[in-house]
Amino acid sequence: MASRPDARPAVVIDPDAGIPDLIRRLVDDSKRLAQDEVQLAKLELRERAHDATRGGIWLGVAFGAGVVALIALTVFLATLIGRAINFHYWAGTLIVAVLELGIGAFLVMRGLATLKKQSYTLPETRKEAVRTAQWAKATGAQVAEDVRDPERVLRGAPGGAVAAAHATSRIGATSRAPAGPTAGPLAIPIARRD
Secondary structure (H helix, E strand, O other), rough: OOOOOOOOOOOOOOOOOOOOHHHHHHHHHHHHHHHHHHHHHHHHHHHHHHHHHHHHHHHHHHHHHHHHHHHHHHHHHHHHHHHHHHOOHHHEEEEHHHHHHHHHHHHHHHHHHHHHOOOOOOHHHHHHHHHHHHHHHHHHHHHHHHOOOOHHHHHHOOOOOOHHHHOOOOOOOOOOOOOOOHOOOOOOOOOOOO
16 A cells, blocks of 8 residues: 555554653654744745746747748838828838737737646645644643643543543554544544553
8 A cells, every 4th residue: 555645654652651752742743833834935926937937938938939030021011001092111110019019919818828827826835834823722721721720631531642642653553543634633542551
């Protein structure tokens, strides 16, 4: 069975570890989580910048090709139309200029449409940051409750941080909880003492 790319490795915690040890591990894991979110933001920015660069390149290519082609086309069409209307080259030049402006406007609109298609608001990073903030708030409340009532932690009372760790345990549990996003951003499985 292949492991999921978003699955976190199981961390075995000594059930006899003290509250300061658990808090230190929580802080370390929170730092790692914050670093992962920064890395996600960097990857997302790099992807968006790549797409924006492609749009800019298309604009540049369109502009360069347009300038070269329009110089030759302008001379040819102005001469051709001027000859067709009794050698009034000024009228031929005016007609060609209007045509060139229309083509140029089309190319600029196409390039701008390519740039506007991209979202530069980093939606995945924002969603993950909101999820992490919700998790941190819930976990902080559990840890504060466990610190106020250490006996509850030792008893393994439901609702505490230790109980939450037991609920997501993948080691020695009879019913296994799914790993990954459904288990929360930071599931710390521990060995059960039966």
